[in-house]
Amino acid sequence: MHIPDNFLSTPVWATLDAVSIPAVGLMVKRAGRELEDTSIPLLGVMGAFVFAAQMINFPVGIGTSGHLVGGALLAFTLGAAPATVVMTAIIAIQAFVFQDGGVLALGANVFNMAVAGVLAGYLPFWMWAARRKKAAIFLGAFLSVMVSASLALGELLISGVAMPRPLVLVSMALFAMSALIEGAITISVVQAIERLNPGLVQKPEASNWRSLAVLSGVALVLGLVGFLWASSAPDGIQRLGTQLGLAAQTSFHAPFADYTAFTFDSAWLRRATAGLAGLLLVYAVCVAFGKMIGRRRSA
Amino acid sequence: MHHVLMDQWSQGSSPLHARDPRAKILALLVFLIVLATTAPNAFSALVIDAAVLLAGILIAGLPPISLLMRAAVVLPFSLAFGLISWLAGDRLRALGLVEKSYLSTVAVLLVVGTTPLPLLLSGLEALGTPRLLALVAQFIYRYLFVVSEQAQHLRLAAACRQGRERQRRLGFRAAAGALAVLFARSYYRAEGIHRAMMARAFSGKFALFRRLQFRLSDGFFTLAVTAFLILVRIQ
């Protein structure tokens, strides 16, 4: 799920870099308001924990094993904004120190896992933790993996990376399995943590169902965008990508020229807007969600 | 372990090690962007890019074979996707994927191999990364290997108590328990760090430990690399 450099087309990684910077900046500001510098070691050690936890294998049937990704768990124990900060730091370290994921692709990986993944994970928890805790935790963990993986797949497809349909379906099935494993692991770990010290798990307010209507729609969009992109005919997505000029196919000789071309071509611009709107919609939703948490907390 | 190697490499002393991290980060970004926008079949440009990297490796005094092998971690991904693209008829993309993602990885390794991570983080912070983010990353790196070792010990201890001859992996509940213990230990470790910080009169904000000085040589380095790469690209 960590996309290396040169897998995504230039407009895609550049857009995601441009989108991630303010998104992460917003979450950093939120986290900064919620926490003091004295909490920085806690965030750091928890990040180290997630890294280390990824090394512990959980058996899930014959020959397969999964491991914790951790975005949702961080959100449930530290809160959404701190979790984004920690995940961003983790992804950056993975890219630089372990060459797991690209540097130009940091925007994409951070957006998928630290922003969208964490928010998609925290949303069910925030809404339902008071009433149906186990289900909320499981759903949150499930969504965090599902959304981040689907977004990654969608970004690859829209960049024009060839993926025949059966491969896409197999990938989605694998994502779903990983997501289920994440849900199972997260639940058992959260329960074990609560037995040790209940204060370590976040307690969202008792009733947030006033925003339920809007936010159910949000959850639906987040899930749908991911599913829609990857599960519909990959060739269709590729064609869309080519039409949008995001996937430069044969004219490699002057990609810079292509880049300047699309700023002048108004028809292309309309199509590009439509295509990128999907990405930006997800981002806008995350920002709105973040602001809504802010309003609730300060109320 | 890998990190030990990287730490060793980055503690060396060469003209490249001595450069301000900001200069190296900027040069890296230029390289990556130029590479990303280079056509997969512009072989002369790619060969020159590779030569630049190799020159960097030699100037830095890093072991070339070791570094080039380390960069091969990206190959399983790129070869797999490349194969699919090749079979789908998009040979150019297949080629581009493999050669460019490998070169990108070598470039990143070169920079990280000549810059200790705390210094790299200072450079990123000076270039605009939020302080909270840089500090969190600094602490993650500090405790990464400590907690990983703990995780290994927990796995080993649990595996020893398993009683099942054939299975080396933990049962699901055992693994969850191990994670919970690791979590708790990490949390209490954070409390211990907090006490140690307070004991040394921590006043609420981490003071800036100024270690960067952007010199003329750094500016010259970045400009020279940038100009060269762009020239190569344009040809």
Place this chain on the structure above:
Amino acid sequence: MTPLIEVRDLYYQYEDGTQALDGVNFTLNVGETVAVFGANGSGKTTFVLHLNGILRGQGHVRVCGIEVNKDTLVRVRSKVGVVFQDSDEQLFMPTVLEDVAFGPLNLGLPSDQAIATAKTALAQVGMEHALGKAPYHLSAGEKRRVALAGVLAMQPEILVLDEPTTFLDPPAQRNLVHLLESLSQAKLIVTHHTRFAAALATRAVFFEKGKLVADGPVDEIVQRFNWIYPALDAADLRYSAQRRF
């Protein structure tokens, strides 16, 4: 002469109601090295955490004449330096130099002065060669010395060491003894390692269930409470086998 540390009627209760400190009275004078003995959970570490205000209970704690309360914390913490048991928790900065400079920076020294002070402290403990090293790469003994340097850099008048021999092999323990002997500060050493304590301390106190029940010469306390470090001969082994934990 004003005592360096004065503790009068100190009481402290945990959240669950356990009385961790039950009326402790203690004095530390200039030039003294005092060993703190007691079973695990008897209140030794809790006591130590009151000396620099990390915990605040009922009663009086005065450090170098300064009453410990929430307004005097920075001053107090510059007077009493604590070396904790877990060096990994104490060395939390990315490099040795940066960690040792942490204290001076907090006390308001400008960057270059803090670095100079840190280098001096590192030289005092014999770790000046490790300036740029990451703490992860140091041995237990080296980490202990760097932790001590981090405390010395703040130029305290009192050193408190909590189980300083933990994880140290015998040569490292010997080195630590020599190093501590060379330091002029008054010292409080919490330890199970009676021989280590006897090498450095003239006086010892004994904690039992939150109370300080004895105060006297090291040998006397050790004899009285049978706080011996078991020698491996048959008589002692038989005796140890009979003891209950």
